[in-house]
Amino acid sequence: MNKIRDAINRIDLRKFRFWIQLFFFVLFVYGAYFSIDLGRELPIFSCGYNRETGGTCYFLALQHQLARPWDRLFSTASIGVLTGFLTFLAWFIIFNKAWCGYACPLGTLQDWITSFRKMLKIPYGTYSQSQYKVLKKIKYIFLFIVIVFPLLLGIGLLDGEWRGAFCKMCPGRLITPLFSGDVSQWTIDFSTNTAIFLTTFGLGFTVLFFVGSFIKKRFFCFFCPMSAMHYIFSDWALFKLRKDGEKCTKCGDCYNVCDMQIKDIADDVTSKNILRDDCIFCMKCVAACPEEDALHVDILNMKVFTSTKGGFAKRMEIDSFKKEESDEK
Amino acid sequence: MKNRRKIETQEERQNRHKAMESVAILDKLKNDFSKPLEAMDYFYDLFERVYCKRESLHERSVKVGTLCIQVPYEIIYALDAVPVRLCNGFHTDDEIGSDFAPSKACPLVKATVGQFSSGNFVDRPDLVVSPTTCDQKSKAGAIIESMGYPIYDMEFPRTKESEESREYWRRSVRKFAKDLSKELGVKLTRNKLKKTIQRIGYAQYLYHRLNTLRKSDNPPILGVDMFLVTNAFFFDRLESWIEAVERLVEECAAKTEEESATYQNSPRIVYTGSPPIFPNLKIPLLIEQSDGLIVADETCSSNRMFNDMISVDEWFLYDMVDSISDKYLKGCTCPIFTKNSDRIRRIINLVKEYHAEGVVYQAFAGCQVYEMEQRSVLGAMEKEGIPILYLESDYSPSHLGQLTTRIEAFIESLKNRRRKKACAIS
Numbered sequence: 077m078n079k080i081r082d083a084i085n086r087i088d089l090r091k092f093r094f095w096i097q098l099f100f101f102v103l104f105v106y107g108a109y110f111s112i113d114l115g116r117e118l119p120i121f122s123c124g125y126n127r128e129t130g131g132t133c134y135f136l137a138l139q140h141q142l143a144r145p146w147d148r149l150f151s152t153a154s155i156g157v158l159t160g161f162l163t164f165l166a167w168f169i170i171f172n173k174a175w176c177g178y179a180c181p182l183g184t185l186q187d188w189i190t191s192f193r194k195m196l197k198i199p200y201g202t203y204s205q206s207q208y209k210v211l212k213k214i215k216y217i218f219l220f221i222v223i224v225f226p227l228l229l230g231i232g233l234l235d236g237e238w239r240g241a242f243c244k245m246c247p248g249r250l251i252t253p254l255f256s257g258d259v260s261q262w263t264i265d266f267s268t269n270t271a272i273f274l275t276t277f278g279l280g281f282t283v284l285f286f287v288g289s290f291i292k293k294r295f296f297c298f299f300c301p302m303s304a305m306h307y308i309f310s311d312w313a314l315f316k317l318r319k320d321g322e323k324c325t326k327c328g329d330c331y332n333v334c335d336m337q338i339k340d341i342a343d344d345v346t347s348k349n350i351l352r353d354d355c356i357f358c359m360k361c362v363a364a365c366p367e368e369d370a371l372h373v374d375i376l377n378m379k380v381f382t383s384t385k386g387g388f389a390k391r392m393e394i395d396s397f398k399k400e401e402s403d404e405k
Numbered sequence: 406m407k408n409r410r411k412i413e414t415q416e417e418r419q420n421r422h423k424a425m426e427s428v429a430i431l432d433k434l435k436n437d438f439s440k441p442l443e444a445m446d447y448f449y450d451l452f453e454r455v456y457c458k459r460e461s462l463h464e465r466s467v468k469v470g471t472l473c474i475q476v477p478y479e480i481i482y483a484l485d486a487v488p489v490r491l492c493n494g495f496h497t498d499d500e501i502g503s504d505f506a507p508s509k510a511c512p513l514v515k516a517t518v519g520q521f522s523s524g525n526f527v528d529r530p531d532l533v534v535s536p537t538t539c540d541q542k543s544k545a546g547a548i549i550e551s552m553g554y555p556i557y558d559m560e561f562p563r564t565k566e567s568e569e570s571r572e573y574w575r576r577s578v579r580k581f582a583k584d585l586s587k588e589l590g591v592k593l594t595r596n597k598l599k600k601t602i603q604r605i606g607y608a609q610y611l612y613h614r615l616n617t618l619r620k621s622d623n624p625p626i627l628g629v630d631m632f633l634v635t636n637a638f639f640f641d642r643l644e645s646w647i648e649a650v651e652r653l654v655e656e657c658a659a660k661t662e663e664e665s666a667t668y669q670n671s672p673r674i675v676y677t678g679s680p681p682i683f684p685n686l687k688i689p690l691l692i693e694q695s696d697g698l699i700v701a702d703e704t705c706s707s708n709r710m711f712n713d714m715i716s717v718d719e720w721f722l723y724d725m726v727d728s729i730s731d732k733y734l735k736g737c738t739c740p741i742f743t744k745n746s747d748r749i750r751r752i753i754n755l756v757k758e759y760h761a762e763g764v765v766y767q768a769f770a771g772c773q774v775y776e777m778e779q780r781s782v783l784g785a786m787e788k789e790g791i792p793i794l795y796l797e798s799d800y801s802p803s804h805l806g807q808l809t810t811r812i813e814a815f816i817e818s819l820k821n822r823r824r825k826k827a828c829a830i831s
Contacts, residue, residue, distance in 0.1 A: 199723040205568040322754050326747055327713035327736030328571075332728050342735065343566065345750065364716040385613055392716060394606040 172313035177358030321345030330361035470530025494682030628699020680706035
């Protein structure tokens with residue numbers, strides 16, 4: 077048992093993530109080819125506009141459901157809305173934000189763009205703390221659009237052209253269908269002024285998605301309303317990212333590797349639950365932590381992946397360097 | 406017949422005094438303790454070679470002298486130069502240095518300045534890097550420069566929490582890498598830097614392995630020996646140091662297995678405060694001569710040099726250099742920073758993890774920052790119920806009687822605590 081645990085803690089997280097991400101990318105972008113359908117309540121940006129998807133982003137269904145006239149929304153006819161929400165919650169509660177770091181096709185795509193940038197040996201960009209504090213709020217504005225706009229539609233305060241407003245703005249609608257050869261979303265809808273605005277925004281956001289994630293690691297995730305939605309329920313999730321502040325030396329290794337620039341991961345030594353709203357649960361911080369058990373991923377209080385000195389040494393290739401040297405001799 | 410005695414030059418006399426200081430401590434380390442480690446012979450021998458026989462270790466290499474631990478060793482090694490830390494522990498040099506600094510200045514700074522003023526080096530530095538850490542060291546840089554040494558001031562922030570200071574220090578390190586590469590005419594390459602990060606990472610890894618063994622109920626190694634090992638890292642050839650420590654780890658690991666070979670009965674102590682630097686291992690030696698055992702420490706001549714390791718996300722120069730700078734700033738528990746909560750947390754954590762029974766806090770008379778933090782550390786220890794002894798000392802061989810009495814009494818009280826606890830349980 078200890079051996080298994082040790083092997084897990086020494087895992088090469090980069091490779092592990094790459095294969096899992098590839099698997100989920102294929103599943104969610106091409107799932108329909110294998111007649112897989114995981115439903116319409118997935119907590120990731122697996123876009124329903126892609127006809128080959130193996131499961132759909134919950135926001136598409138949610139916006140649709142919430143846009144019902146209010147008398148129907150608050151009647152028994154809406155039990156479906158409730159069960160939909162519970163299904164979403166069930167999906168989410170198991171894996172917590174690991175959906176972002178491991179399963180979301182848009183997230184994976186950004187990581188691939190990052191790899192491409194690395195191939196060109198171009199340094200990544202970062203935000204300053206003050207920019208960061210402002211930018212991270214944007215995702216809550218999008219979440220507001222996802223939830224409140226359909227409700228306003230339902231009582232007739234907004235016109236029908238605002239239907240699925242967020243989807244029209246979301247880069248996922250343009251990008252995911254692209255992978256199954258569908259470019260039809262790359263257009264501006266000139267039917268009304270609102271439509272022009274929303275689709276232009278979407279197109280601009282998509283261009284920004286590519287440029288941004290080339291420069292900044294996980295650029296889009298700062299703005300993702302799904303990430304904001306996750307955070308509301310993350311306290312109930314089974315997977316937990318935990319920190320033992322006593323063991324932390326604040327060396328900043330975790331902060332340094334964090335794609336989302338979460339400073340708390342290094343500097344907060346009092347919270348036990350160290351998951352923050354921007355977190356994508358990629359576990360890079362755990363892999364980069366050189367202190368025994370300072371950072372760990374728990375399922376129901378059982379440590380499944382924890383930081384160890386041995387694991388750190390392995391991942392930093394400190395051991396292999398020694399081997400290389402003896403080979404040279 | 407006339408007694409024809411050669412008149413000793415000043416330099417020869419200094420060297421004789423320094424050799425005497427070295428021999429005095431090395432003899433004690435070698436002979437005063439039972440259960441010696443064979444692998445330690447390398448280190449006894451090394452200090453004898455360098456400080457008594459004055460053997461040069463890096464004759465052919467470019468030597469970069471460093472005046473504090475914040476100078477990134479990784480970058481210096483990657484540029485084919487050798488870092489030599491010049492923080493000095495000799496009383497002889499301390500006395501020479503007294504002419505250049507106020508009488509109440511820190512002995513470490515005075516001794517360092519003293520060595521420069523005498524110009525008496527085994528491995529003379531070609532360039533000296535002085536990080537602006539504490540006041541006295543920053544000012545010492547300028548004094549040393551006035552003696553005609555090339556000094557490079559490396560700007561270092563005095564707060565570490567803010568993003569601004571992190572960025573400021575990163576810029577400082579980037580500039581240092583660029584300037585040093587220009588100065589030495591060597592290009593900093595990705596592969597070389599990666600290799601040196603891993604090489605030093607491996608040295609740190611070995612240090613951590615030794616420490617893991619010290620955590621056990623049968624700690625196999627004396628604290629003074631440990632200080633000697635980490636002190637050797639200041640100037641030894643990295644490869645030889647690594648090999649010697651590998652042997653030491655092996656021997657220690659074997660030793661923890663057999664109980665009678667270790668020091669399991671001595672009260673376990675965490676040492677913190679001003680750094681013991683060879684040959685000023687006075688306080689650690691007194692502790693262990695009085696039957697205490699230092700199981701862990703929080704000082705910049707040992708733990709702080711090795712504790713925090715570098716992790717890199719993207720193995721390119723831009724990310725490596727930034728990661729290196731983070732290591733030297735963020736995890737550092739030096740008292741020069743505005744807040745000291747990290748240092749207190751570290752001490753408490755060491756006490757818990759190494760099952761220590763007490764803490765000895767030494768401050769050099771004249772080291773303001775350690776003296777000023779004394780109250781807060783003592784307060785925090787009291788709150789945690791950890792016995793702590795605060796000592797003030799310098800490099801002079803006097804006051805030994807008083808120090809011995811206090812240390813013996815402290816260790817005796819720890820033993821009493823142990824007995825009381827045992828009684829309470831049974």
